[in-house]
Amino acid sequence: MVSVLAAAGSAPSVGLSEPWRLVRVESRTCRAAVIANFEAANADALADQDEDRNEAYAALKLAGLQEAPVHLAVFCDEQTTQGGGLGAATMPEMRRYSVVCAVMQMWLSARALGLGMGWVSILDPARVVDDLDVSADWSLIAYLCIGWPLEEHLDCELERAGWEQRRRVQDRVLIR
Numbered sequence: 001m002v003s004v005l006a007a008a009g010s011a012p013s014v015g016l017s018e019p020w021r022l023v024r025v026e027s028r029t030c031r032a033a034v035i036a037n038f039e040a041a042n043a044d045a046l047a048d049q050d051e052d053r054n055e056a057y058a059a060l061k062l063a064g065l066q067e068a069p070v071h072l073a074v075f076c077d078e079q080t081t082q083g084g085g086l087g088a089a090t091m092p093e094m095r096r097y098s099v100v101c102a103v104m105q106m107w108l109s110a111r112a113l114g115l116g117m118g119w120v121s122i123l124d125p126a127r128v129v130d131d132l133d134v135s136a137d138w139s140l141i142a143y144l145c146i147g148w149p150l151e152e153h154l155d156c157e158l159e160r161a162g163w164e165q166r167r168r169v170q171d172r173v174l175i176r
């Protein structure tokens, strides 16, 4: 885990603001709150599915919260003064994108070690801020489940489940 966290710390960030804030969620109470949050958000998402997708959605495994030994909540400090606001005046969302860079670095570093990492986004983010008792200036970017994978696959789970397909990136490149 130390090298996975170090990978986050070496990510690029707007104005070197390093706006990532990482919370290792270890207490039973906090984990139970996040699991309840996921279950509620996932039930809402299931209810919102079109009828023809309902059954397929219900069959997807969309979080490893019960199984993962490591839970990491990743926030963006929207009010950090580090970096003096450089690069974020017209696009303050660059701070959040910097945090996504840190998540991606952790993801690649975890996979290089053979660890699995799942990004859980089916959550009410404000409730996570409350339940983990962190600053109201922090916004949730990612809730990560990290552990040794039970299975290894080269293809994508959502493709295997028939939910969605990867498209050719060439078809998404425009020339002007």
Ligand SMILES: Cc1cc2nc3c(=O)[nH]c(=O)nc-3n(C[C@H](O)[C@H](O)[C@H](O)COP(=O)(O)O)c2cc1C
Pocket (backbone or CB within 6 Å): 061, 062, 063, 118, 119, 120, 121, 122, 155, 156, 157, 158
């Ligand atoms: C921002 C983001 C949020 C995601 N949220 C979830 C999630 O809530 N639950 C889940 O099972 N997978 C989640 N994923 C994983 C994607 O479903 C997965 O990356 C995608 O299907 C491609 O599969 P692959 O990463 O195995 O190639 C998320 C990925 C990203 C980048």
